[in-house]
Amino acid sequence: MTALLTLPIALPLGAAALSVVVGRWRVAQRVIGLVTLTALLGTSIALLVLVDRDGAEATQAGGWSAPFGITLVADRLAAVMLVVSMVMLLAVLVYAIGQGGEERRHVGFHPVYLALTAGVSAAFLTGDLFNLFVSFEVMLTSSYVLLTLGGRRDQVRSGMTYVVISLVASALFLTALAFVYAATGTVNLADLAVKFTDLPVGVRQALGLLLLVVFGIKAAVFPLFFWLPDSYPTAPTAITAVFAALLTKVGFYAIVRTQTVLLPPDDRPQTLLLAIAGATMLVGVLGAIAQNDIKRILSFLIVSGIGYMVMGLGLFTVAGVAGAVFFIIHHVIVMTALFLTGGLLEQRTGTGHLDRLGGLIRTAPALALAFLVAGLNLAGVPPLPGFVAKFALVDAGIDGGWWAVVAVSLLVSLLTLFSMTKIWTGAFWGDVEPAVDLHRPVPLAMLAPTTSLVALSLALTLFAGPLYGLAERAATDLLDASTYVQTVLGS
């Protein structure tokens, strides 16, 4: 069990070091990357099965007991997130290898990608606020490098915005840590959950809000999302897919963790979160409608998707949080599929600008179909899993009597469908413009992960029942922090 908890962090770090050593041989680096991520996928699936069967598991690094040592915890949510991230990281790595580009030109790509993986796993598994900070930094520093690899002018410009915003968020995180430590004398999440109940209500809520701002920047919720649509699209497609689908979700995971474990039920900022959720959904989708470039449209749609997750969390009911967990699973996979499909389009035609595309359905019908399926899935057209996720959220919202946010979420679904049709009609319908389809070769290594992700996003429908059950169990664990506390502190 201990091995399963430490492997997702130790393995990619070791592999990253090895990858630096064999930097001269790109093939060796590729083998290391693929083998490591496949092994991690297996490990995280094993962890999910075990955790789902036996309940949450914790391990103490170096045998120091809980509030003093470094704690790693895997509960159902962490395990689910881990499996989903490994699936997408593996798919994107295959895609990046197929695409070449920065992956082929730079020694640094593979080691940094593995370090990013380690950071993501550590963020999911850590049971300690300070280690959460460290894992975020590992993840973000890797992402700075991946974003600016190549050093082109627009990359440097947008990379700068991204790095500065992230650093401001990190400084705020440190400030929040200082306040939390000054108030309680501990940074262990389980220990904090116990000690927070003794704090005055005002202090408790202020700390909760400060952490919400910190992770809100990383998760790109309204009004802290402005940096995302500008910085993500300049990276190579594969990297954008990782950032878009994964990094914001890690931020959201941290929001879920801190808002549920630390704050007792009465202090949770329900109305605030639901207001943020509505605004995030709406602003994201309106931004998407105004754009004309595929990657930028998709980047705005991520912001909109984050809104749905925040809505599920903000309800603070089992049904709501379960809906949010299911939505994350669906959103990570479908968003990656969309970005990768958009990347294929760019690879083939050399542009992602809708004004310059058109009529591609005649020359690339398979691509059109893949995009259509993934797009309808994102918008939530039944019977696709996007519909299941949104239905769960809307149902939970109606149960709670939060009509306004339910209405907004339904409207946003419609607008999402509209922005998807905009891409589809812009790129695939209309007259064939002869210059558009360059018929550039698309390598199999790019096609395979894209189609597998589209297929996987469809398969989620078939397994929606068991997956929703899992999401419900994860939500039950989350809302009652006592299981988490017991697992870590052991009493």
Added chain:
Amino acid sequence: MTIVLAAAAASLFGCGTYLLLQRQLTRILIGLALLAHGANLLIVLSAGGRGEPTFIGTGDADGFLDPLPQAFVLTAIVITFGVTGFLLALAYRSWVLTHDDEVQDDLEDRLVARRTEAEDVADARAAAAGAAEPKSDSEFEPEASR
């Protein structure tokens, strides 16, 4: 002592925020460093007041200083150092590419600016055409490169 450190942290945060709002990259960088220093100082403060050094001091158990925040600060300093180094490299790259230290507007802002400019030109043209003595169009030509 605590009040002095707290005041120092506050002024670091203040100066850092001010510098962060400037347009020159070097100033933003220094601002970020100051902000991080302020946060680090705050963490040191979170250990409480003065106390005996932890591992080498002697005396009563209550008199010792909590060493954990210092470990936090060490980690945070290392991370900030690394990232600041990266940002410096990025700033240098930006200078090599553009010979300019100023942070550029984002793509969207520039597009909006260009659009309103084009609209202004169109309005001015329409106004000029409607006037009794139409002016020469060349005055209202949009800038060729922006």
